[in-house]
Amino acid sequence: MRFNPFSADIRRDPYPVYRQLREMPVHKTLGMWVLTRHADVRAVLLDRSFSAGLIPRLIGQQADRHVRGDVGRIERLARKSLVFTDNPDHARLRALVNRVFTANAIAALRPAIAAIAEELVENALGRGEMDVIVDFAGPLPLRVMCDWLALPESMREQVGDWTHNIRFLLEPGLMQAEDFTRVQAVVEEFAQALAGVIAQRRAHPGGDLISRLLAAETSGGDKLSDEEAIFVCIMCFVAGNETTKSLVGNGLLALLLNPEQDARMRARPDLARCAVTETLRYDSPLQLTKRVATRDVDQIRAGDQVLLCMGAANRDPEVFADPDRFDITRNPREHLAFGHGMHGCLGGALAELQAEVAFETLYRRANGLRLLTDQHEWQEHSLIVRSLKHLAVAL
Template sequence: MTVQASEPARPRIRFNPFSAEFRCDPYPMYRELRTVAPVHKTLGMWVLTRHADVRTVLLDRSFSAGLIPELVSAQAERLGQGHVARIERLGRKSLVFTDNPDHARLRGLVNRVFTAAAVAELRPVASTAATRLLSRARAAGSLDLIADFAAPLPISVLCEWMALPEELRARVGPWTHDIRFLLEPGLMKAADFARVREVVEEFATALGEVLAERRRRPGTDLISRLRAVRTTGGDALSDEELIFVCVMCFVAGNETTKSLIGNGTLALLRYPDQAALLRQDPDTVGTAVVEALRYDSPLQLTKRLATKDVEIGGRVIRAGDQVLVCLGAANRDPEVFPDPDRFDLTRDTSSQLAFGHGMHGCLGGQLAELVAGVAFAQLRTVDLTPLVDEFEWQDHSFIVRGLRALPVEIRAAA
């Protein structure tokens, strides 16, 4: 049956995620779009800003998550870049970008390792790393909360979980930062492709050497567990699939966790009543993390590809159309979250969509929440005072929202 719907008049509002105003504060634009044009076509794609519509697309498996690998290939061809086979395989074999049946197979294997119990075992690791990082800052009297705390913390936890050699750990952060371009191939230039190609090879080779060592001397680390996992039918991850899982743990998890810690800390600085509540009651740490996810979502946008005609909000999305689902907008929808522009640790956040929803809900969401919870638990024991009045937001990504820096003075809590 053919889907038909009337075509509303084109609204005057234009969605521009690349503007300085949007980067500084996207929420006024989201608010206007939700009111004027919640299903809005611009820049060659549909932009969805209502919670109900975003949730619908995330749950509908006819919307493919495999768009990014196609865009990587198209951009490489457009820029005349060759030798990108490994990059393309990384995209096509990553949980983030696969559809069924590949997704179900990979997720079925990886889920056996990424259990709630396994993540919980990492709490002491995260606490030790956070204490070490914060102790240095206390001694100095100040820190850039992003560069000195939020950025190294998730990297440190993942390196420890994988039991990576010390000489490799210092290289993982820069590698991860470079590979992140694969999440936004439209931003890649020829030089970016060359760098990503080089880094993917270096990262994969280094992890391959670690994997070979774990084959000789298996342990309880993540790589050993991934190597050993089998389905009841005997299926297992290939060596390259295992390496790609580890690479994407860093690529997909580090930027979002770093931004979650930074964005949440800024919200607490801007809402001293909520910071006081957190300090008074340690049981609010978990709710602070989830409210930070909702209030200023680190992953603001994600793309899907329609594989059939669908009507959403009175507009027809055709098969082959790109759809940009605005997670940050959905998490500020007043139809779901009363007084959504207020940071409030007492609100019901059960419907927030910061880590997606459905089949492609973020595999590492539990780990990100644990690491951020440890970070907030540490920060509630100190007083932080911003050293700047204006805050700069990173501009190397338009899907991730995070601070470029957050310089603060640090003192023991009164």
């Protein structure tokens, strides 16, 4: 068989192909080694000799191809963001940002998240139906992050478009010349807007995320520069918005396609967190990620690209019993939806909290939820994120 992540069948339902791929120890396609078994994917995620620095290199190649000259901030964003860095840069940035993204800080956001979710559901109840993606799952993480950063109103209407455009940086191989030029301009516009906010917060700090990032300091006195703080803020949106939207949409679809689980959730809204964890395993928002080998490992040679299929690993029967069954009582803590090891998702706890509040609010406020169509269209602008374009439901 041949694994083609561009195919329409994969977008609709990648899991039958994943089942076949797991029968092979490794598979090579499009010049990459493809790993699908839980043990193999986890091992590479834990092995620091597999570099996460492929994205900056690809962005540099795109810059050479499309822009003859200095590309400025977009290249620095690629080289200095947590998502793309290896040690020692990664360890330094993580040590600072971890001081802000604490469990207590995220838990303290619950009332604000609940208030936004209540408002969005209330609007939908007035209409009797909604597009879960457009009206609920999309706006929720954007508004939560804007509030946590305390962004001025003048920025908030633009953040969604900025985030959607900059998302291309996670998959630079998909960018054409016009895409690169647009993303470069958007990064500069977003960064300049944030620079003004950061200057204001340095002069008048508060309890918001930007103020706390600027105040974060290691025992050795190290702090984030203004530009590093800008990059953290940008990546909070780029890495967190699309995946959280997908988590809520994929989870609600799975619940409504499985009546017994829908009924269980309705009878016990306290299972919302379990439903989120099972969604992360069953239909992972982030399906794929890449690494580059820096040493020879079996048939993989130094310099080879490795495609890690978290979506496949999360349905490995060696780890999860009856893996193709959606069961919100399963509590599968071994899932790899947030990655693992050094590059484990910084915002994973925040994504889980938002999805938990979203499910709990929907099931508490609406007496019933019903799909309005059995034809579901999946987004096509990303190969690595599995997300619905629309999800129409009656409430």
